[in-house]
Amino acid sequence: MKSLFSIAEIRKIEHSLAETLPPGTLMQRAGEAAASAARAMLSGRKILLLAGPGNNGGDALEAAAILAGPDTDLDAEVTVLHRPGSAPPSPETQKALARARASKAHFVDALPLGRDWSLIVDGLFGIGLARPIEGDMRALVEAINALGRPVLALDVPSGLDADTGAVIGPDGVAIQATRTITFIGNKPGLHTFEGRDYAGQVQVAPLGIDPGQRPPAGARLNEPALFARHLAPRRHNSHKGSFGDVAVIGGARGMAGAPLLSARAALFAGAGRVFVAAIEPVGAVDFVHPEIMLRDAQDFDSGAATLVMGPGMGDSVTAMRVLFKALEGKAALVLDADALNLIADSPDLQGRLAQREAPAIVTPHPLEAARLLGVTSAVVQGDRLAAARELASRLHAVVVLKGSGTVIADADGAVAINPTGNAGLATAGSGDVLAGICGSLLAQGWEPREAALGAVWVHGAAADRLVAHGSGPIGLTAGELPAAARAVLNALAR
Ligand SMILES: NC(=O)C1=CN([C@@H]2O[C@H](COP(=O)(O)OP(=O)(O)OC[C@H]3O[C@@H](n4cnc5c(N)ncnc54)[C@H](O)[C@@H]3O)[C@@H](O)[C@H]2O)[C@@H](O)CC1
Numbered sequence: 001m002k003s004l005f006s007i008a009e010i011r012k013i014e015h016s017l018a019e020t021l022p023p024g025t026l027m028q029r030a031g032e033a034a035a036s037a038a039r040a041m042l043s044g045r046k047i048l049l050l051a052g053p054g055n056n057g058g059d060a061l062e063a064a065a066i067l068a069g070p071d072t073d074l075d076a077e078v079t080v081l082h083r084p085g086s087a088p089p090s091p092e093t094q095k096a097l098a099r100a101r102a103s104k105a106h107f108v109d110a111l112p113l114g115r116d117w118s119l120i121v122d123g124l125f126g127i128g129l130a131r132p133i134e135g136d137m138r139a140l141v142e143a144i145n146a147l148g149r150p151v152l153a154l155d156v157p158s159g160l161d162a163d164t165g166a167v168i169g170p171d172g173v174a175i176q177a178t179r180t181i182t183f184i185g186n187k188p189g190l191h192t193f194e195g196r197d198y199a200g201q202v203q204v205a206p207l208g209i210d211p212g213q214r215p216p217a218g219a220r221l222n223e224p225a226l227f228a229r230h231l232a233p234r235r236h237n238s239h240k241g242s243f244g245d246v247a248v249i250g251g252a253r254g255m256a257g258a259p260l261l262s263a264r265a266a267l268f269a270g271a272g273r274v275f276v277a278a279i280e281p282v283g284a285v286d287f288v289h290p291e292i293m294l295r296d297a298q299d300f301d302s303g304a305a306t307l308v309m310g311p312g313m314g315d316s317v318t319a320m321r322v323l324f325k326a327l328e329g330k331a332a333l334v335l336d337a338d339a340l341n342l343i344a345d346s347p348d349l350q351g352r353l354a355q356r357e358a359p360a361i362v363t364p365h366p367l368e369a370a371r372l373l374g375v376t377s378a379v380v381q382g383d384r385l386a387a388a389r390e391l392a393s394r395l396h397a398v399v400v401l402k403g404s405g406t407v408i409a410d411a412d413g414a415v416a417i418n419p420t421g422n423a424g425l426a427t428a429g430s431g432d433v434l435a436g437i438c439g440s441l442l443a444q445g446w447e448p449r450e451a452a453l454g455a456v457w458v459h460g461a462a463a464d465r466l467v468a469h470g471s472g473p474i475g476l477t478a479g480e481l482p483a484a485a486r487a488v489l490n491a492l493a494r
């Protein structure tokens with residue numbers, strides 16, 4: 001299981017380990033792990049280590065002591081920029097400082113001129129950063145980022161909140177890392193919101209701690225193991241009725257594309273039969289995918305179909321009426337886009353959704369989530385995990401909070417962050433495709449939480465596959481996603 005530990009959870013683990021391990025052990029191990037990660041990244045001879053006032057700085061000093069120590073076979077010039085604080089450092093950091101001072105590392109007080117560093121190691125701040133980086137430190141972070149050299153961040157890129165993935169601000173700065181080696185356990189903030197951009201590739205150094213020794217984490221990374229039980233090979237003796245019906249309800253005037261994209265995605269993700277029930281008639285047939293059956297939402301009997309509501313649905317009286325009817329009924333629901341905005345405007349509809357027994361997945365982007373919660377999107381983005389958890393508990397639904405590092409939360413408080421996907425998904429219609437895949441997996445009998453995890457993973461992996469083949473991120477179109485998602489699903493099923 002790919003656990004994600006909050007800062008509070010990591011601190012707890014540290015405290016319980018401190019009772020059994022000799023003092024300084026964890027910092028020594030962190031320094032060793034950092035030194036080998038630095039060696040693996042190094043192409044050249046000049047290493048600059050930044051050591052801040054706390055134990056994160058201690059890790060960097062330990063690494064410097066190893067890289068420039070008497071036992072090293074590394075032919076490199078090691079420079080340490082040490083920025084002590086006003087308070088005395090911890091005993092283990094003092095020891096690390098003494099070891100680094102006794103090594104061949106060259107200590108400096110200010111960033112030396114020149115930009116030819118082969119590698120910069122960021123040990124300014126870790127999980128102890130308590131306020132925005134300001135003054136001299138801010139100038140240092142900006143200068144390091146401006147150098148554009150490879151950066152290895154220790155534990156967390158300095159300036160980033162390891163819980164939320166937000167740069168600690170307002171108007172904060174953070175180190176832009178190429179790679180982050182994070183200690184004891186992985187952390188949510190490295191994988192969502194701004195985290196993916198600042199942390200780069202993330203590597204976990206458990207510091208010799210057996211995963212079994214750690215208490216369960218409050219969050220995890222999404223991975224196929226979380227939904228793979230639904231990917232059993234299909235039986236030969238199956239028919240279209242075996243794979244469920246999906247009806248996409250949406251398509252106000254001028255918005256016919258949204259439900260069609262959703263319906264295509266549902267089809268390519270394996271639903272048996274797919275309908276579009278349009279608010280405004282979209283025509284008699286989808287000539288690209290004649291398999292999709294086009295109906296009029298006003299008099300459509302959805303039977304036992306899973307309903308995907310919202311793509312291009314608008315806020316007309318008809319839209320409101322079909323939404324109301326769906327919330328009254330027993331169908332499994334995926335609620336997206338305009339359906340979410342209508343629900344956000346109506347406490348009555350919110351109450352009805354929360355009280356339903358049938359499965360529901362809601363797929364807001366941050367602004368839609370903000371409207372549903374009655375806050376700003378900055379508040380949602382400031383703590384995406386908390387926002388998704390809160391919404392899931394209020395609406396009694398599985399919540400898919402979209403954005404870099406999509407967060408999937410259910411009403412029981414379980415939360416996962418999705419690692420697949422890329423900036424190519426920031427394109428019109430990509431959310432419609434995601435909603436269609438969610439509906440398709442629900443219709444095929446997946447449990448709601450697993451349908452959401454599976455859909456988000458596959459949707460992101462489809463975009464990654466398109467990028468790997470040169471069809472993005474620039475110019476990736478939502479219409480290309482369904483076929484790529486099909487390929488991903490079949491590869492997983494094999
Ligand atoms: N405690 C442990 O057992 C271990 C800790 N480790 C390292 O220790 C780190 C946590 O250490 P700390 O708790 O000392 O915290 P940090 O090293 O992250 O930073 C805290 C220090 O920075 C100062 N500070 C906080 N915000 C500031 C700001 N905006 N501007 C200027 N100064 C600021 C604080 O006064 C304190 O001196 C982890 O991220 C990890 O790298 C590792 O060595 C593994 C073991």
Ligand SMILES: [K+]
Pocket residue numbers: 056122123124125126153154155156157158
């Ligand atoms: K750091």
